[in-house]
Amino acid sequence: MGLFTAHRAAEYEKVVQAIRELQQLSRQEGTAAAVDGSWKLMRHCFDKMAQGRPWYAEMTLHASRVSFGMHATLGQWFFAACSSLSYSTAVAVLEAQCSKRGEPFPEELLPDLQMMAEMSVEVAHRAGVPLAGCLVAEALTGRQMGDRTIARETSDLLSGGDTVQRLRTLRSSLRAALRQARNAPSGPAGADTVAALRVMADDMLVRDLDTTLDNLSKGHILSGSNTVSAVLAASKTSRTVVYVAPGTASGAAIRMDAPDTGLDLCTSIALPGLRAQAVRDQLERMHAVLSSDEPRKKVRDQAVRDAHAAVRDAVWKPLLDAWPDLSGARVALVPLGDSARLPLYTAPVDDTGAPACGLMDLTVAPSGNALMFAGAWPRPSRIDPLVVADPWFDDGAGAGPIPFTVPEAREVAAVHGVKPVIFREETTKAAAGDSDGGGERLRGLTGPRGPAAVPDAGAASRELSDLMASANLIHLAGHGFLDPHRPLDSAVLLGRPLPLSALLGHDLRRGTTVVLSACHLAGIGTRLPSEQLGFPAAMLAMGASSVVAALWSVPDAEETVGLMAAFHGELARGTPPSAALGRAVSRAAAEGDRPTLWGPFTHFGA
Secondary structure: OOHHHHHHHHHHHHHHHHHHHHHHHHHHHOHHHHHHHHHHHHHHHHHHHHOOOHHHHHHHHHHHHHHHHHHHHOOOHHHHHHHHHHHHHHHHHHHHHHHHHOOOOOHHHHHHHHHHHHHHHHHHHHHOOHHHHHHHHHHHOOHHHHHHHHHHOOEOOOOOHHHHHHHHHHHHHHHHHHHHHHHOOOOOOOOOOHHHHHHHHHHHHHHHHHHHHHHHHOOOEOOOOOOHHHHHHHHHHOOEEEEEEOEOOOEEEEEEOOHHHOOOOEEEEEEOOOEHHHHHHHHHHHHHHHOOOOOOHHHHHHHHHHHHHHHHHHHHHHHHHHOHHHOOOEEEEEEOHHHHHOOOOOOEOOOOOOEHHHHOEEEEOOOHHHHHHHOOOOOOOOOOEEEEEOOOOHHHOOOOOOOOHHHHHHHHHHHHOOOOEEOOOOOOHHHOOOOOOOOOOEOEEEHHHOOOOOOOHHHHHHHHHHHHHOOOEEEEEOEEEEOOOOHHHOEEEEOEEEEHHHHOOOOOOOOEEEEEEOOOOOOOOOOOHHHOOOHHHHHHHOOEEEEEEEOOOOEOOHHHHHHHHHHHHHHHOOOOHHHHHHHHHHHHHHOOOOHHHHOOEEEEEO
């Protein structure tokens, strides 16, 4: 072992031992006895890393997490928020080091990233510096799909003069505010104050802006984990971006507006009803009913109504009470953690029952970074549709057919004047089972009934991807399978199971709209939900601008056919996909269609 390697190992062991001692002190004498030591250790490691010693990144990561936990436990929000910024900076440095060595990011650290991403937004709100929450959220979420986007994307479409000017104006105003803060007689330089935290967050944003504008001057911008992504997303899509995050004691929402709106760049509110455990409990109750063999439609419908009411009370009512201008506006929600599994798009905003997607032009995005690239490409001037359907699963073995996919495909194709691709025809009328007596025929599978491995999945994905590459509006109707523990094994079942991992090897035409009329495919992995691993994030990373998918099982019924036909009718009239789905869903809700039918659908992207 060389001297340098030995020195690094010794330093690392010192930090590990210091953390053990602090944790033991906390257990024996209480958190208050150890919290100052945790802060000093974190600052020591961060300063070493900032002085050009990137190998201190992992030590900074561990020390920052301990400091964050202790300060958050004591309600010392300034120190907790600073620790979260230190943590996200260490993640970026460690990620760069791994990339330089050609190694993956250490998987054992991912659960910590999950915890920090979920808690940091609430902490930043409580500290009074919401921008810090955006910085951490963008640094810690959607990393795997972000890597896929980087591999795909070198875009000069974000370098228009209007974008550059907006970012330069924002940078100038932030620099002026930073100078004023640092020159003030009681300035925050070196002081542990909320003002110092604001300076720190603004300074990090200025550095991000410097990097972005430098890339733009060279004619391109690469996706990355920085807050400028959310600023660009708000600007390019003309949407207000709202991060929604569950918390331990209370959730929080952070709002970001484009620099030229005249509004504050970043504001925040508490969401008292969006506690992390309450979100998980609500999801478990709903999915326990929807995944059971319960045949009664009323029971399923009530489970969805209960989930909608919970989202209304925990999210939409406080959002619109604090920011009533969101009603009727263009809004992008970025849900963090398990909140991404909630029916945010279709939940009502008040007691009238009107879905949120009908009262505003609403979309959901895995991150500000994903929204930025989804909005980077212009919508196609003409529609080149591809409509595909398969009413069977595994040639009929292992699950029943879903015959209404065939008339759905024909009606959707007829809207656009093309012929659908039908993998297999449903010939037995008795196979259709959406009656009250026989239970519902659902369009998807979860758990152990999922598709077995298929040797030629790669060939099948190439066949379908060749068809998809020729289209800019893709409608896929069939069975869907979500594997929540291995989300890249989730599959759309057309002819044979096509795993998400295989489809990720292909690209889509830029600006494509993808409609997944199958069960569960809006779902994400549950082990690390902040990674947002699933079909929506993957399709956006592959080049789509819009993805429509369902969070749970969809009845195989005539009403589903009508909903999809209404949506495509709006698209054919030139309505943007997010508003088109919102209108179709609102119409179905107003006409009394069951909430299990329209409730799961969500629009993702720009």
